[in-house]
């Protein structure tokens with residue numbers, strides 16, 4: 001009996017270090033899944049209309065992708081200040097930023113959920129990009145210009161806007177910024193799913209707009 005306990009204990013330790021000692025089809029599939037990075041910049045958290053669209057889309061994508069999620073409002077992310085900038089020059093980069101940048105560089109897909117704030121997106125998202133846009137991780141250079149080191153061929157941006165402003169309007173500055181950063185990092189084409197005029201719609205209209213965006217997002221998730 002004691003021998004059985006010792007063997008079970010050994011197998012359990014081995015599982016923690018090397019993964020399950022028993023062949024399990026589901027686990028194998030998880031390991032083979034492509035990776036998706038979710039960047040959530042929805043500052044209003046559970047009150048967020050943007051998250052009401054993003055969550056079902058993320059749930060649908062979880063069937064096909066192994067997800068690493070960064071919920072920015074829960075993290076203590078600051079802009080690059082003089083201290084951090086000096087440390088970066090000395091090669092000292094916060095461990096979390098290095099890890100997130102490496103995960104982004106390796107990811108197969110990127111999904112960003114952020115509301116429309118001040119004609120763009122909340123500052124915490126810019127701070128996150130500033131901290132994770134790292135030389136020799138997300139981009140490098142070839143002596144003449146910058147070259148992206150990421151590989152995700154597709155990026156999805158989910159947003160809601162208070163005013164009646166459409167994606168592509170010259171005053172909508174979130175989509176163009178994410179496109180520009182995608183160029184620096186070598187990310188593929190961006191799809192934006194948006195609901196607009198949210199602050200000037202009835203509750204019923206808001207629900208309808210959210211339902212339409214969820215339908216668009218979950219349909220996309222099946223083939224994205």
Ligand SMILES: Cc1cc2nc3c(=O)[nH]c(=O)nc-3n(C[C@H](O)[C@H](O)[C@H](O)COP(=O)(O)O)c2cc1C
Pocket residue numbers: 042043044047048049050051114115116117118119120160161162163164165198199
């Ligand atoms: C700080 C702040 C700034 C905002 N700036 C804008 C803006 O510039 N243009 C706009 O159309 N709506 C703006 N809005 C309204 C939001 O875009 C809108 O309410 C959106 O649906 C909020 O998304 P959320 O519920 O995911 O937080 C702003 C809201 C907040 C709280």
